[in-house]
Amino acid sequence: MTCEQLAALYEEYALGVLEGEERAEMDAHLARPGDQCIHGVAEARWMVAQLSHAAPAAEPPAALRGKIMNAVKQTAAKETPVVSPIEKAKPEPKIGPQRAAFPMWAWAAAAALALITGYTVRQMNTQNTQLAELRKQMKLAALQNQTLQNQLDMNRMVAMVMTSPDSMPVKLMPKDTKMPMVHAYLHPHMGMAITADQMPTMPSARTLQLWIVPKDGKPVSVAIFHPDSAGEIALVAPVTVPKNEIAALAVTDEPAGGSPQPTTPIAWMAAVN
Amino acid sequence: MERILQQDSTALEALYDRYGRPVYSLVLRIAQNPASAEEIVQDIFLQLWRSADRFQISRGPLEPWLFTMARNRALDFLRLKREKQRRREDSDTDVIVPSAVVRPDPEGDIDQSRRAEKIRALLTSLPEAQRHAIELAFFEGLTHSEIAEATGEPLGTVKSWIRGGLLKLRESLGEASS
Numbered sequence: 001m002t003c004e005q006l007a008a009l010y011e012e013y014a015l016g017v018l019e020g021e022e023r024a025e026m027d028a029h030l031a032r033p034g035d036q037c038i039h040g041v042a043e044a045r046w047m048v049a050q051l052s053h054a055a056p057a058a059e060p061p062a063a064l065r066g067k068i069m070n071a072v073k074q075t076a077a078k079e080t081p082v083v084s085p086i087e088k089a090k091p092e093p094k095i096g097p098q099r100a101a102f103p104m105w106a107w108a109a110a111a112a113l114a115l116i117t118g119y120t121v122r123q124m125n126t127q128n129t130q131l132a133e134l135r136k137q138m139k140l141a142a143l144q145n146q147t148l149q150n151q152l153d154m155n156r157m158v159a160m161v162m163t164s165p166d167s168m169p170v171k172l173m174p175k176d177t178k179m180p181m182v183h184a185y186l187h188p189h190m191g192m193a194i195t196a197d198q199m200p201t202m203p204s205a206r207t208l209q210l211w212i213v214p215k216d217g218k219p220v221s222v223a224i225f226h227p228d229s230a231g232e233i234a235l236v237a238p239v240t241v242p243k244n245e246i247a248a249l250a251v252t253d254e255p256a257g258g259s260p261q262p263t264t265p266i267a268w269m270a271a272v273n
Numbered sequence: 274m275e276r277i278l279q280q281d282s283t284a285l286e287a288l289y290d291r292y293g294r295p296v297y298s299l300v301l302r303i304a305q306n307p308a309s310a311e312e313i314v315q316d317i318f319l320q321l322w323r324s325a326d327r328f329q330i331s332r333g334p335l336e337p338w339l340f341t342m343a344r345n346r347a348l349d350f351l352r353l354k355r356e357k358q359r360r361r362e363d364s365d366t367d368v369i370v371p372s373a374v375v376r377p378d379p380e381g382d383i384d385q386s387r388r389a390e391k392i393r394a395l396l397t398s399l400p401e402a403q404r405h406a407i408e409l410a411f412f413e414g415l416t417h418s419e420i421a422e423a424t425g426e427p428l429g430t431v432k433s434w435i436r437g438g439l440l441k442l443r444e445s446l447g448e449a450s451s
Binding site: 017047049051056057071073 | 298388
């Protein structure tokens with residue numbers, strides 16, 4: 001079946017009522033990167049999730065909030081790095097009166113034993129060091145893998161928002177004409193995709209911050225971001241202000257971590273609506 | 274979410290204050306057991322705390338993400354319970370709560386409450402059998418043929434009820450967001 005044929009089933013798939021061939025077809029389409037159905041099902045999931053509001057309103061037990069926060073504190077405590085146990089120094093060999101009549105063979109055996117022990121300890125230390133190094137490399141590889149996966153997922157989301165017919169493209173013009181343009185795509189449900197390339201490198205102590213300037217009220221922070229090493233930006237951020245209440249989009253240069261309100265002049269800006 | 278990612282527990286408290294009630298209401302409606310619902314909700318918020326980075330990846334609005342996670346968790350619980358019942362082949366001892374405590378409209382999130390009203394109004398406007406079919410799908414996690422079996426209606430009828438109901442939902446939400 002084609003994506004066009006499956007489009008009528010997106011909501012039913014998101015609701016979980018599809019079975020058999022139809023479900024298998026949909027699963028197969030969703031497994032293909034870039035398939036049109038991925039976007040359609042993502043929107044349908046949002047829509048179906050709204051049915052949650054049909055549940056009769058109920059008051060959670062008063063103690064639940066405290067239980068969650070206690071569990072969070074316990075989790076945080078467990079995840080706090082524990083100081084590595086300090087290896088205790090070996091006790092000093094006891095120096096005492098030696099037995100005078102210690103046979104030569106015993107001296108030889110003791111020396112051999114000491115040599116073997118020394119060698120074994122050294123081997124173990126080397127192996128432990130190698131093992132620690134391998135673990136470190138594995139962790140690094142896993143992190144790199146996760147980062148790549150995250151980038152892939154993010155690029156997929158950006159592409160979905162950019163290509164959606166429901167998205168509204170907005171060009172943010174730079175105040176400094178040497179700077180490139182920043183593109184934003186406002187989607188009614190999936191948030192806002194932001195893309196740019198050929199951006200200049202930024203110090204790690206600074207960040208770019210995107211703001212929604214509502215028709216009434218103060219600017220609302222949408223996202224903080226940093227161009228990557230290739231000078232590119234590609235991300236999707238949630239939008240909490242309804243589209244028809246947005247007057248403009250603006251980007252400012254802020255300290256790392258962002259600011260509650262803009263602290264520097266606008267670097268990029270676009271009027272909306 | 275940025276603050277949760279930075280392990281700021283006050284951000285999670287704020288999130289619970291905003292979404293704790295609707296999430297609990299949804300989970301209780303599906304799980305039908307207050308003690309289990311409490312456990313599931315606790316688990317959901319802890320999951321959110323631990324996996325905030327996964328949400329950062331998928332981005333998009335938080336609310337549907339949270340509701341979808343809550344629905345999936347609660348349906349998993351329900352399916353497990355049904356499976357146990359099937360295996361035991363005797364009656365379940367859990368206390369079934371027929372309906373949750375109705376509370377006054379929450380203060381605060383007007384959008385959320387407006388949308389909730391819209392969804393409830395839409396479902397109320399549907400013929401009872403159609404509404405029941407959609408509720409069986411959403412809150413009980415039943416498929417087309419399982420709903421047909423549960424209601425005794427032909428499979429084709431169930432499919433057209435659900436399709437029609439979802440179409441109305443789409444139209445209604447489209448109007449709301451435009």
